[in-house]
Amino acid sequence: MSRTDAGAPEQVSATALTVPDRQRRGLTERLLAVRELSLLIALAALVLVTSVRNDRFLSNQSVKDLLLGCALLVILAVGQTLVIVTRNVDLSVGSILGLVAFATGSLFLAAPGTPWPVALLLGVGLGAMCGVVNGGLIAVARVPALVITLGTLYAFRGVDYYWASGRQINAADMPRSFLRLGNQTLLGVPVLFLVALVVVAAVGFYLRSYRSGRELYAIGSEPAAARLSGIPVGRRVFAVFVANGALAGLAGVLYAARFGTLDAAAGTGLELQVVAAAVVGGVAIFGGSGSAYGAALGAVLLTTIGSSLAVLRIDPFWQQAVVGALILAAIGLDRLLALRTAARLRGRSAHGA
Amino acid sequence: MAHDSLYAAPPRADAEGGAGRLATVRGVLGSWDAVIVVALVVAVLLAGLTVENFATGRNAQFLLLDLVPLALLALPMTLIVVTGEIDLSVASMVGLGSTLMGQLWLSSGLSLELICLLVVLLGAVLGAVNGLFVTGFGLPSLAVTIGTLALYRGLSFVVLGDQAVADFPAGWTAAVVRNIPGTSIPVALVGVLLLALLFGVVLHFTPIGRALYAMGNNDQAATFAGVSVARTKFWLFVVSGAVCGLVGVFWTLRYASARGDNATGLELTVVTAVLLGGVSIFGGRGGLLGVVAGVLLLGVLRNALQLADVDANALTIVTGTLLIVSVVLPNAVADVRARLHRRRQRARPVAP
């Protein structure tokens, strides 16, 4: 994530930007805003319905729980956005999270006096290392990230299993100051959620306003064109995987702080939820469009659905089915919007000519 | 440097020496079938010589029986991946098929023969839903089938809840694990072989098969050649669903237990086997022989490592590594060859 150009924001390689392109960008951005707005409306409706049925759903404690509950997913979804925007995907995030969480626990077990910021840095570093493995393999093999990260999903998890060999690390093994991170609040807002907010804001700003951030979209919408216009595609994709690994590492450390009980299975199957959150949040799985804010909202929405199903006492068996239906609805909606945009653009250029 | 597409083949036609390089890639991948068959033979020989209890008829039976679901699911998956699509919902369809079979047996009073047929048909319907989303609405199959992976698994828990249905007639449950009289080869394997033959013939010896490869290489070209891409892909997903239904029936009877979590996570193994078998995830390349060899190789390795008391966790690592190696190796080899080739070409004009 090197800042290659300190220049003006909103700058895609000027050669590629023609007038209709700029128009389309405006329209896409408006559409994205519409997407984020509709997510907010869905979220509000969900909260409203649930709290009508049960007024405790909006109590202080409950809101705190919700914010706490979605923090990890938000961080992971934002990291995944970086990857998906470049027309890649990282399925190994659940395994990276598990590996880092267990590593953090082991660190405290081996060196009980470690101050938590050190643990945090080491965890992020380990996550970034995993990202280097992913990014490096993808660069070497020139095969889809889907395949490579499916492989490292097994491999990282296997390493985690092997290392843990059935051991468990308990809350009592970790320093209080570290565990407090997991449920402490600042002005009533959980620290974990604040961390997530910082991540969302940073990534969101980077994607929108930095040249290299805009280039990620260019890579995702038309890799060949991006290469021809001089964007270092390989380097950018590599960096994106490292960044996503680091964020998964961060989430892993926070997972350890929040749950206190760690074994090798932490975060199993999380990758589906993460991809779902990003997709529901309007990040197009074909790459080239989507925002960190949308992905974060998607994560919040998914977590809230989980909580409200539990609060509404809807048969827990339905929960997974609902998540699946939601993914289908979200990508279907995206497609519809895209078709409509295309139709409008066609209409407009006809008029313009 | 990196590849940059999830769905389309990476543009590798760099202006200079592009054609030559493409041919090398083709050559390497063409021989991948041979490589994987040789690897299989080597693995079997090595395991037979070094692992105690491996080379016995009884072990062969265990090994083959465990592979039936994987082998069946890999067949339609091969065809789907050849066209450049993917179906990640297969294991969930197996699970839903299994619980529906349990629920029907529990409460409908229908005969088991009819139930089995219904489950296969229902699998086809589930596959049709996938197909509709992918071809009808033009959505990426990866995203669609991740969605239905969650949806179908969720529904399979809805169907049976916390129950497990286990009182299937003993005659039926014994029949699926029975051997061909006088051998240690499970009868079920005959069914697998027949289906494999059918899929193999369709893929390699019919116009449909050629059309599938054409689609994997270039959708538009296939359309111009007069193949209905959408319709063909739709039917592939339907077939995949029907095979999943069949596997659901087999799974339920083999383990005499219909549960919501049956076959969880199997989709990853199926994809691994198909890629290991040399099918390109970009579509357009690969063959059924390689896939069958890939399935067997996976099974032999697991079985031999288990017999050698290798930790299950190491098995997880081996699966992941195999997958990565099987995709990295051909490309790396092609790379090295291309580089050597270029160096030789560069060296030649200097020599005289």
Add this chain to the structure above:
Amino acid sequence: MSAYRTGLRVGATSLTLAALLLSATACGGTTRENSGNEPGAGSQASGGADPDAAIKEGLKIAFLPKQVNNPYFTVSDNGGKAAVTEFKGEYKEVGPSEASASSQVSYINTLSQQGMDVIVTSANDPNAICGALNQAKAAGAKIVTFDSDTKPECRQIFVNQVTAQGIAENQVKLISQQIGGEGEIAILSATANATNQNAWIALMKEELKKPDYSKIKLVTVAYGNDDDQKSFQETQGLLQSYPNLKGIISPTTVGVAAAARYLSGSQYKGKVKLTGLGTPNQMREFVKDGSVDAFALWNPADLGYLAAYAGAALASGQITGAEGEKFTAGKLGEYTVGKDGVVILGPPTVFDKNNIDQFDF
């Protein structure tokens, strides 16, 4: 491409034909009513037992837990290892990395192929692994189940941690003491399919019908799927949906730890009582900070230890698995085989802040 069209048509026609044929045969088919399923014949003790037989040396004993990455099974398998070392056998632990019945079947086949004398297993599904176990038994292995049983006819001995009845009584009594004998309670279970938990919950419901507990009302059962995050969310859901909730029973080690961690960081700490089945190491923190008063568990190491001795006694011919036979399990003393080949470890231990530091597992 007419050939291609024809191909499709031929395919569709043959599919329809096959369907017709099959449904025709289906008319006289097997239904649930006429399938003639008989309950298993029960464990048949073959040959006589010789109570004085010594335990053989060099017995090959394999532990096959539900999954190898579950800390609970690591502890109990290590108990088994200690026992096997005592009677000079060969111990090994194998198992799948995810708790699925199908991969257990493949491991059972492998073990029987390796000629194990005893297979000690905890079943992920009471039926699914039966066929494989019977094959292994036919190949000469003795089968002991522990923690989670299979159908009785598929094994010789089931070493039960406590009776399901014992667990139900213990848990209901604990929660009743903690909430002062009246109020609403809920149960946070493992997965919806979990055999043990479902049996215990059924019996807890029976137990709650007793006059002593007439003022306690069980409002719901939630499923945390033995997953930290899900258990967290479900606990939170319980507390919100039932404002008058006084107590939660979580009869699963993952669930109780997650619920305790949730309570300790929430406004409900100390107000809503939590009990269940947990390990002392997991729960120490929460007992000390006052989130949890008391919880229970058997000693998992002893469970593995007893299972190993039961297996050795079977393989040495001391017992056959018939009711009334006796055997000695090292430091734990003498045990008697009960009905259906069940051996019971003993009553669960209750842990509270006074005794929790004496335990390390």
